[in-house]
Amino acid sequence: VSTEIAGLAPRLTVDPAAIERELSALWMAEAEARQRHGLPKPLSRTLLHSLIVVTRDRAGSDLACQVATALNPRQPGRTIMVEATEADPEDRLEAWVSLQCTVPRDGHEQVCGEQISLEARGPAAVRRLPGAVLPLLLTDVPAFMWWQSGRPFGQSLLKDLAPALDRLIVDSFTFAQTAQGIREIQQAIADPHFAAIVSDLSWARLAPWRYLTAQIFDAAPVRPYLARLREVEIQSYAGPPVLAWLYAGWLASRLGWTLVQRDGDSLVTQQGSVIRFETVPSVGEVLPGYFTGVRLVADGGATFEVCRLGPGHTVTRQDIGELHTERVVPLRQESLTEWLGHELARLGPVPTYDAAVRLLATAL
Amino acid sequence: MLDTLTANPLREGLQVERMPEPNAVVIFGASGDLTKRKLVPALYNLELEGLLPNGFAVVGFARRPIPDAEFRQQMLEGINAFSRNRPAQPEVWEAFSQKLHYCPGNFDDPAAYQQLAALLNTLDEEHGTAGNRLFYLATAPEYFPVIIQQLGAAGLNESPAGGWVHVIIEKPFGRDLSTARDLNRTVQSVFREDQVYRIDHYLGKETVQNILVFRFANGIFEPVWNRNYVDHVQITVAEAVGVEGRGGYYDTAGVIRDMIQNHMLQLLTLVAMDPPVAFDANAVRDEKVKVLRAIHPIAPADVDQFVVRGQYSAGSVGGKPAPGYREERGVAPGSVTETFLALRLHLDSWRWAGVPFYLRSGKRLPKRSTEIAIQFKQIPLSLFGRTSGSAIEPNLLVLNIQPDEGISLRFNSKLPGSIVQVRPVNMDFRYGTSFGVPAPEAYERLILDCMLGEAALFTRDDEVEAAWTFVNRLLEGWERLRAAELPTYEAGTWGPRAAHDFIEADGRRWRRL
Numbered sequence: 001v002s003t004e005i006a007g008l009a010p011r012l013t014v015d016p017a018a019i020e021r022e023l024s025a026l027w028m029a030e031a032e033a034r035q036r037h038g039l040p041k042p043l044s045r046t047l048l049h050s051l052i053v054v055t056r057d058r059a060g061s062d063l064a065c066q067v068a069t070a071l072n073p074r075q076p077g078r079t080i081m082v083e084a085t086e087a088d089p090e091d092r093l094e095a096w097v098s099l100q101c102t103v104p105r106d107g108h109e110q111v112c113g114e115q116i117s118l119e120a121r122g123p124a125a126v127r128r129l130p131g132a133v134l135p136l137l138l139t140d141v142p143a144f145m146w147w148q149s150g151r152p153f154g155q156s157l158l159k160d161l162a163p164a165l166d167r168l169i170v171d172s173f174t175f176a177q178t179a180q181g182i183r184e185i186q187q188a189i190a191d192p193h194f195a196a197i198v199s200d201l202s203w204a205r206l207a208p209w210r211y212l213t214a215q216i217f218d219a220a221p222v223r224p225y226l227a228r229l230r231e232v233e234i235q236s237y238a239g240p241p242v243l244a245w246l247y248a249g250w251l252a253s254r255l256g257w258t259l260v261q262r263d264g265d266s267l268v269t270q271q272g273s274v275i276r277f278e279t280v281p282s283v284g285e286v287l288p289g290y291f292t293g294v295r296l297v298a299d300g301g302a303t304f305e306v307c308r309l310g311p312g313h314t315v316t317r318q319d320i321g322e323l324h325t326e327r328v329v330p331l332r333q334e335s336l337t338e339w340l341g342h343e344l345a346r347l348g349p350v351p352t353y354d355a356a357v358r359l360l361a362t363a364l
Numbered sequence: 365m366l367d368t369l370t371a372n373p374l375r376e377g378l379q380v381e382r383m384p385e386p387n388a389v390v391i392f393g394a395s396g397d398l399t400k401r402k403l404v405p406a407l408y409n410l411e412l413e414g415l416l417p418n419g420f421a422v423v424g425f426a427r428r429p430i431p432d433a434e435f436r437q438q439m440l441e442g443i444n445a446f447s448r449n450r451p452a453q454p455e456v457w458e459a460f461s462q463k464l465h466y467c468p469g470n471f472d473d474p475a476a477y478q479q480l481a482a483l484l485n486t487l488d489e490e491h492g493t494a495g496n497r498l499f500y501l502a503t504a505p506e507y508f509p510v511i512i513q514q515l516g517a518a519g520l521n522e523s524p525a526g527g528w529v530h531v532i533i534e535k536p537f538g539r540d541l542s543t544a545r546d547l548n549r550t551v552q553s554v555f556r557e558d559q560v561y562r563i564d565h566y567l568g569k570e571t572v573q574n575i576l577v578f579r580f581a582n583g584i585f586e587p588v589w590n591r592n593y594v595d596h597v598q599i600t601v602a603e604a605v606g607v608e609g610r611g612g613y614y615d616t617a618g619v620i621r622d623m624i625q626n627h628m629l630q631l632l633t634l635v636a637m638d639p640p641v642a643f644d645a646n647a648v649r650d651e652k653v654k655v656l657r658a659i660h661p662i663a664p665a666d667v668d669q670f671v672v673r674g675q676y677s678a679g680s681v682g683g684k685p686a687p688g689y690r691e692e693r694g695v696a697p698g699s700v701t702e703t704f705l706a707l708r709l710h711l712d713s714w715r716w717a718g719v720p721f722y723l724r725s726g727k728r729l730p731k732r733s734t735e736i737a738i739q740f741k742q743i744p745l746s747l748f749g750r751t752s753g754s755a756i757e758p759n760l761l762v763l764n765i766q767p768d769e770g771i772s773l774r775f776n777s778k779l780p781g782s783i784v785q786v787r788p789v790n791m792d793f794r795y796g797t798s799f800g801v802p803a804p805e806a807y808e809r810l811i812l813d814c815m816l817g818e819a820a821l822f823t824r825d826d827e828v829e830a831a832w833t834f835v836n837r838l839l840e841g842w843e844r845l846r847a848a849e850l851p852t853y854e855a856g857t858w859g860p861r862a863a864h865d866f867i868e869a870d871g872r873r874w875r876r877l
Contacts, residue, residue: 044792207379211414214374218383219419221494223372254373313455316418318492325492328459329414352377 016135019097023114026099030112047114049077049344050137052145052165054157058083060148063336065115070337072113073102075344078138081117084126084157093118093125093132130160142166142347145196146340149174153184165196169343172202172242173289179364182245186361189354199346202242203353204339208332209291210250212306212316222318225304226255230273231297235307238279239288245364247294248275249356259363267363290334384815385527386419387496388487390480392511393503394424394435394466398534400442403502404464406807408443408452411460413804415812419492421463423483427470435466448805463491471507477518485524495525498814500532508533509550516554530814532561535626536617537823540839541832548825561814562823566627568806571769571795573821575634575736576648578763578771585761586639588740590715595758598722598737598875599631602729604681606855607703611694618701623725625835629656630823632721635736635763636711645819649827656830660710667841672851672863674704676728679855686728686855700850703727706863708870709834722867724874728855733877734765748786757788762875770794 027045053068055061061083068079101112116136120126137143145161146169152158158168168188175181188194217223232251234244248267252259258270267275282288293307293314302320309315309328317326332338375383389407391399410416424435440461444451467483469476487493499515501508512531515521523529533551538544551560566572579585588594601623607614614622633652640647662670678688689695689703704726711721740759748756760774772792779785813821851860858864858874867874 044794046793208414210374211378211380214372214378215383215414216418217372217374218417219386219492219494221386221492226373251374254376256373309455313453315459318418323489323492325418326459327411327418327420328455330412330453330456350377 015095016132019095019116019136022097023099023116026097027112030099030101034110045112047077047138047141048075049141050080050143051077051344052080052082052133052137052143052161053148054082054084054145054152055148056150057085061117064146064148065117067336067340068113068115069100071341071344072100073111075341076111076113077141077344078114078116078136080133080136081115082120082129082133082157083118084120084129086123086126088121090121091124092121093128095119095132126157129157133161134164137164144169144344147171151175151177151181151184153188162194162196166347167197167199167343169199169201169340172200172246173205173240175240175242178240178242178245182242182357182364183361186357189357197349199343199350199353200246201336201339201343202246203350204342205334206243206247206250206291207342208314209247209294209306212314212329213251213294213296213304216304216306216316216318222304222320225298225302225320228299228302229255229296230299231295232273232275233278233295233297234275235278235280235292235294237282237288237290237292239282239290241277241289243289243291244277245360246356247291248277249360249363250352251275253355253359254352259359262363380415382816383415384417384812385496386417386492386494387498387527387815388421388423388484388491388493389498389500389811390423390425390467390484391500391502392425392471392507393501395426395428395438396502398502399424400438401446402805402807403500403811404439405443405447406805406811408447408457408460409449409805409808410812412449412453412456419494421465421487421491421493423480423487424464424466425469425476425480426466427468429468430466432464432466436461436464439464471503472510472514474514474517477514477520481518481520484520488525494527495523496527497523497529498532498811499529500534500811502534505534505536505538508547512551512554521554521559528559528817529555530559530561530817531555532563532811532814532822534563536621537562537626537828538832539616539621541829541836544828544832548829552825557825558819560825561810561819562825562828563810564626564630564823565806565810566630567821567823568808568810569765570804570809571763571765572631572634574769575631575763576643579635580639589738591717591719593740594716594719595739595741596720596722596872597635598724598739599628599635600723600733600735600737600875600877601628601631601725602731602733602858602877603725603727604729604732606676606686606689606728607692607695609693611692613694614703615695615699615701619703619705619725619727620835620838624705624707624723625831626823628723628725629831629834631734631736631765632709632723633827635738636716636721638715643820645822646824648820649824653824653827653830654713655711656827656834658711658713658716659834660712661834662709662837662841664837664841664844667838668845670708671838671841672704672706672860672866673702673842674726674853674860674863675699675701675850676703676726676855677852679728679857681728681730681856688852688855689728702850704729704853704859704863706859706866707838708866720870720872722872722874724859724863726853726859729858730856731877732767735875735877736763736765737761737875738763739872748784756786768794 053064055064061081095118098115099112100115101110118132120129143165144167145165152170172181185198188198217226234247236244259267260270261268265277280292296304305317307315312331313328314331315328391403440452467480488495501511521529538547633655636655637651640651676689679686690697690699706724709721738761742758746756756776762772764770770793772790774788774790776786777789779787810821851862853860
């Protein structure tokens with residue numbers, strides 16, 4: 001599947017009505033092009049969401065643009081890219097629009113998504129941004145904001161747009177001060193005036209690991225070992241600790257543990273279990289801080305492991321007395337596109353994430 | 365207090381909220397095409413998606429004695445040729461293949477079932493399959509009764525560890541009402557009904573399941589889904605292919621057994637049923653059975669008033685020459701088996717009284733297409749007269765099942781201009797343009813459901829008998845007409861002329877697909 005920009009309109013001074021007109025013109029041009037080429041089916045416009053992407057700089061915008069474009073074939077929507085540079089002597093707010101269509105394989109439908117890029121230079125232009133974004137949100141479909149990098153809480157753009165959002169997607173992996181960032185997330189979740197659901201790309205990064213761990217205990221004969229877990233060893237590549245912490249918060253909250261003490265590289269629970277964090281040197285293309293595995297040890301020595309097995313696969317092992325089982329499954333592609341897609345697919349709250357963050361915020 | 369005995373607390377909040385218990389799948393007919401093309405690729409894909417339990421094993425059961433290694437090699441070839449994820453990933457296959465085993469034996473040999481039982485007990489120890497069993501009957505239908513009886517005789521109808529035992533039975537489930545009842549009796553002498561999963565792979569298709577979501581998760585359709593607003597319903601299952609090497613089977617079945625009795629009546633039930641009280645297996649199937657029981661009986665003597673049959677002659681499909689049905693391999697030269705059928709039926713219910721349902725299905729039609737079209741009644745009075753020389757078209761809602769899954773609604777719109785000209789336009793929703801994620805194969809969904817004990821997408825005993833009760837009358841009627849010449853249609857056309865005359869006599873016409 002490849003993607004092409006079906007239409008790109010010239011830069012405009014921001015005017016929501018003009019932007020909508022430009023987009024309509026692009027759709028019409030694309031539909032006419034299909035007719036000219038004798039394609040049998042008309043182009044249909046299906047947009048599932050509005051996604052505001054707040055980026056810090058041009059490199060961030062380019063990356064976000066790639067991610068949004070890659071998501072289009074399965075989750076087409078209107079992406080509003082916002083690049084704000086307050087420290088700029090100019091006062092300039094500009095927009096440009098494009099229609100991005102997937103070139104379909106034989107027998108597949110053509111899918112198009114809309115992209116509106118807003119560039120604000122200077123403090124006055126940045127202040128006008130919320131007023132430019134709000135009228136561009138699609139009616140009656142969910143509105144997401146992806147704060148691409150760093151901690152968003154306290155930023156005026158978020159404050160102004162938050163009432164219009166269904167979900168704020170942060171990336172705790174990019175937080176410079178992880179513990180402080182987690183406490184801020186917890187405060188936002190607990191704040192009754194902050195209506196948007198807060199979710200985290202790090203939670204999506206952990207999804208396969210949580211899934212594979214849960215799967216071990218789906219088997220009724222194995223499930224009683226959950227109540228007998230005494231040691232948890234979480235291993236990750238050296239780097240930001242947030243994935244290991246979130247995994248610990250998840251496991252502890254699901255098992256009803258209370259984290260009472262942070263002791264060097266471990267957490268101790270009121271129930272007497274120990275969670276240890278280990279780091280290993282980063283190798284290959286895997287990024288620092290990424291999860292490499294977990295080992296759970298129960299009373300009596302039964303052990304359960306989920307570990308990376310080379311690039312792209314995991315192995316799950318369990319040893320209970322004489323019974324030793326092992327299975328290999330592919331690890332879902334580790335990419336921003338996958339993780340963002342995971343978050344855009346959810347509409348309701350994520351109580352398990354909230355519980356994990358709540359527990360961590362008190363322990364860190 | 366952590367309640368680890370009843371539910372897995374780690375499962376909460378995950379996208380997949382239920383996972384099967386550890387189990388062993390036993391496939392009878394392991395050397396057959398279905399196993400290689402569909403079943404083992406489906407299991408492999410479930411493993412790739414991480415949807416199988418850790419404790420898992422597969423046992424192939426067939427007559428030919430071959431070692432495990434050869435069975436595994438055959439299955440690998442099947443995955444590499446037919447799986448939607450191919451070729452097999454070496455890392456995954458290496459671990460998965462160790463879970464594949466083979467048990468040779470004749471279907472009627474009690475000793476073979478004792479060996480099977482011993483092997484399954486060993487797998488419980490070695491693979492942690494916990495005594496849960498799924499028996500999949502993928503053999504020719506004549507072996508179903510003997511396999512069922514032998515499973516019972518060997519005590520394999522109950523789990524040794526207090527777990528579950530489920531049995532999937534492939535189609536066809538009987539050749540007529542009498543044989544279906546006999547098979548039900550045999551099956552129920554060994555298994556409880558809640559252990560039995562009669563498979564119709566059509567129900568595993570994503571878009572078929574979506575019929576229920578479309579109808580019962582949207583509030584705007586139900587109020588007009590009845591005799592007050594609907595003029596008629598057309599259900600079409602058109603195939604461009606011929607008998608594809610299955611001439612021997614098809615010649616004894618015809619379109620009535622191959623398509624109508626199972627797939628098309630299932631589509632009928634989904635589109636015509638009342639809302640179930642819950643989305644669980646028995647509540648859904650209760651409503652489906654009501655539809656089948658509400659089909660107005662067609663007396664055998666009246667069959668030709670309600671049904672048009674046809675058989676394809678030589679022609680061309682998709683620009684390629686196609687032989688006539690009687691020239692196909694395995695088909696008797698003087699065969700009177702129908703390859704096309706058009707049928708009108710009525711439902712004796714308050715919701716549908718007076719609304720005809722037209723069903724048509726055939727082989728060697730111009731293209732492959734499956735859809736349900738609900739045509740609404742004409743507006744009572746046109747304010748705009750006849751425009752562009754034609755009357756205003758009634759609204760039409762089409763549920764496309766394959767190949768272009770989607771939903772379209774036809775409504776009327778004004779052509780731009782200074783005079784009023786009305787033209788019908790389609791508002792199309794295509795799954796492909798909204799959810800570009802590939803849907804799982806029907807067999808993947810159905811096997812997983814069976815492991816989970818979810819029976820809503822499988823056919824219940826009374827459902828299959830109710831379908832045969834209706835079809836039996838048609839078969840009886842045809843027995844009287846056997847001597848009559850079947851109308852023929854040229855391969856690559858939309859059936860015999862009589863099928864068009866049949867619906868046009870009601871003042872309607874088949875949709876042009």
